[in-house]
Amino acid sequence: MIEVEQLTKTYxxxxxxxxxxxxxxxxxxxxxxxxxxxxxxxxxxILTCFLPPTSGRxxxxxxxxxxxxxxxREVVGYLPENVPLYSEMTVxxxxxxxxxxxxxxxxxxKTSIDKVTGDCGLEKVRNRIIAHLSKGYxxxxxxxxxxxxxxxxxxxxxxxxxxxxxxxxxxxxxxxxLGQERTIILSTHILPEVSQVCQKVIIVNRGRIIATDxxxxxxxxxxxxxxxxxxxxxxxxxxxxxxxALPGVLQVEHLDEHAERYAVEMIKDQDIRAxxxxxxxxxxxxxxxxxxxxxxxEEVFVQLVTEETREEA
Amino acid sequence: MKGFVAVFRRELYAFFASPIFYVxxxxxxxxxxxxxxxxxxxxxxxxxxxxxxxxxxxxxxLNEMVVKPxxxxxxxxxxxxxPLLTMRLLAEEKKNGTIELLLTYPLREVAVxxxxxxxxxxxxxxxxxxxxxxxxxxxxxxxIEWGPVLTGYLGLILLVAGFVSLGLLAxxxxxxxxxxxxxxxxxxxxxxxxxxxGSVAGPGVGKVVHYLSLLDHLEPFSNGVLDSxxxxxxxxxxxFFIFLTLRYLDxxxxxx
Numbered sequence: 001m002i003e004v005e006q007l008t009k010t011y012x013x014x015x016x017x018x019x020x021x022x023x024x025x026x027x028x029x030x031x032x033x034x035x036x037x038x039x040x041x042x043x044x045x046i047l048t049c050f051l052p053p054t055s056g057r058x059x060x061x062x063x064x065x066x067x068x069x070x071x072x073r074e075v076v077g078y079l080p081e082n083v084p085l086y087s088e089m090t091v092x093x094x095x096x097x098x099x100x101x102x103x104x105x106x107x108x109x110k111t112s113i114d115k116v117t118g119d120c121g122l123e124k125v126r127n128r129i130i131a132h133l134s135k136g137y138x139x140x141x142x143x144x145x146x147x148x149x150x151x152x153x154x155x156x157x158x159x160x161x162x163x164x165x166x167x168x169x170x171x172x173x174x175x176x177x178l179g180q181e182r183t184i185i186l187s188t189h190i191l192p193e194v195s196q197v198c199q200k201v202i203i204v205n206r207g208r209i210i211a212t213d214x215x216x217x218x219x220x221x222x223x224x225x226x227x228x229x230x231x232x233x234x235x236x237x238x239x240x241x242x243x244x245a246l247p248g249v250l251q252v253e254h255l256d257e258h259a260e261r262y263a264v265e266m267i268k269d270q271d272i273r274a275x276x277x278x279x280x281x282x283x284x285x286x287x288x289x290x291x292x293x294x295x296x297x298e299e300v301f302v303q304l305v306t307e308e309t310r311e312e313a
Numbered sequence: 314m315k316g317f318v319a320v321f322r323r324e325l326y327a328f329f330a331s332p333i334f335y336v337x338x339x340x341x342x343x344x345x346x347x348x349x350x351x352x353x354x355x356x357x358x359x360x361x362x363x364x365x366x367x368x369x370x371x372x373x374x375l376n377e378m379v380v381k382p383x384x385x386x387x388x389x390x391x392x393x394x395x396p397l398l399t400m401r402l403l404a405e406e407k408k409n410g411t412i413e414l415l416l417t418y419p420l421r422e423v424a425v426x427x428x429x430x431x432x433x434x435x436x437x438x439x440x441x442x443x444x445x446x447x448x449x450x451x452x453x454x455x456x457i458e459w460g461p462v463l464t465g466y467l468g469l470i471l472l473v474a475g476f477v478s479l480g481l482l483a484x485x486x487x488x489x490x491x492x493x494x495x496x497x498x499x500x501x502x503x504x505x506x507x508x509x510x511g512s513v514a515g516p517g518v519g520k521v522v523h524y525l526s527l528l529d530h531l532e533p534f535s536n537g538v539l540d541s542x543x544x545x546x547x548x549x550x551x552x553f554f555i556f557l558t559l560r561y562l563d564x565x566x567x568x569x
Contacts, residue, residue: 101319
């Protein structure tokens with residue numbers, strides 16, 4: 001569906017993205033994740049034919065973004081960053097302009113506007129002027145215009161930025177429902193968004209891809225260590241000493257002065273929970289709680305990005 | 314074609330929905346009305362004098378004394394106001410980022426540029442049509458020849474078409490509307506007065522600058538003369554700057 005090979009874009013001498021390659025299959029919802037300035041927007045602008053690449057190829061639906069730009073633009077619905085709209089127009093007027101500009105058959109303009117306003121929850125504001133709408137509604141208008149000619153590919157640049165938490169949830173819900181029949185790439189630097197909405201994630205930093213995988217696989221794979229939370233009833237120093245002495249344990253941390261909670265970090269591949277429990281019980285202390293803690297996507301991301309930076313330095 | 318119509322209609326809507334058109338249009342009509350009144354008042358004064366002096370009467374002519382000066386005056390007002398109408402065409406889109414929508418829709422750039430160009434031209438033609446009422450009034454009180462009036466209007470429309478094309482290029486160059494207006498106005502004024510050095514420059518250069526001058530090509534039209542050289546000049550002038558606008562948009566894309 002979307003194939004990117006060795007894509008490079010430089011602004012003057014400054015490289016924005018370097019040798020990016022990835023593939024997005026039909027029906028996938030892919031999160032394009034990276035810190036600000038990582039090259040996410042540049043990549044999306046190339047995919048939507050707004051910017052030509054310096055070198056490399058990008059194809060959407062088999063059409064090259066440089067050679068068959070018109071064909072690509074026909075199959076892509078694009079929500080640019082910051083949602084530019086003609087704010088002096090009413091929602092209806094703007095959508096009817098967008099529909100005509102996108103070449104929607106003039107007899108179908110009205111039905112397609114009815115459909116997208118319905119899908120995006122815009123029925124109530126159709127005759128309002130865009131400038132007077134709240135940010136959440138503007139975002140929906142932006143999505144609605146992207147959906148007008150029912151494109152099989154949607155490219156959304158930071159679709160939830162600047163919205164209040166309730167609106168964020170609504171927009172994510174909307175994107176998820178749209179993703180059932182479409183291929184979607186959305187860029188974001190908000191991590192929970194990726195784990196909630198996307199099946200696959202591409203992490204970029206400084207114009208390079210540093211990881212591509214399914215969201216849960218990535219979280220799993222990237223954990224180099226595993227954390228276990230314990231609550232042990234017993235003398236603190238001795239507990240700490242005993243646990244640290246066990247093979248496979250990297251570090252024991254006392255979390256709380258008053259409660260008897262510890263965090264034990266251990267090597268990923270070795271499961272020593274049984275040994276932990278046994279050694280505590282053998283000493284005659286009370287083992288009150290034991291649970292393992294999954295590394296969140298957020299932590300994985302920070303880990304990846306910092307690792308990358310360290311390597312380069 | 315469909316894309317062109319969409320851009321054209323949106324642009325017309327933008328003109329009529331924004332106060333710029335009404336302000337600019339009102340000022341244009343007030344000024345041209347004032348010039349018209351002035352010419353007519355002068356004409357009636359001369360007519361009274363001519364009534365006492367039969368020899369002078371032969372020279373009194375509405376076309377020469379009212380219509381032609383009015384066309385000259387209107388061309389100068391248009392020189393001042395057209396950059397104000399064209400300044401937002403592309404600069405505003407660039408500033409607001411809506412250009413990103415336009416250029417990622419399946420629209421050809423030609424459709425975008427021509428849609429904007431012709432919509433602006435249409436707005437100006439509407440304003441010029443309103444001034445046609447002056448001519449009708451004039452015809453009610455005296456005898457005018459319609460031929461030179463029509464060619465005069467044709468000349469003004471061609472002139473305005475040239476103004477708009479240059480203004481459009483100026484608007485493509487920047488995202489600041491004021492800069493677009495200043496560049497547009499400066500460049501138009503330069504093309505307006507470039508013929509002035511014709512009399513002091515050498516014969517070769519003199520011919521060239523006269524040919525380039527927007528002003529020199531207008532005169533035949535208000536005299537009722539349709540010359541293909543003048544027609545071609547204005548058409549080429551417009552096409553050249555529309556072409557440059559397209560090239561500029563393209564090159565900007567490549568630079569990123």
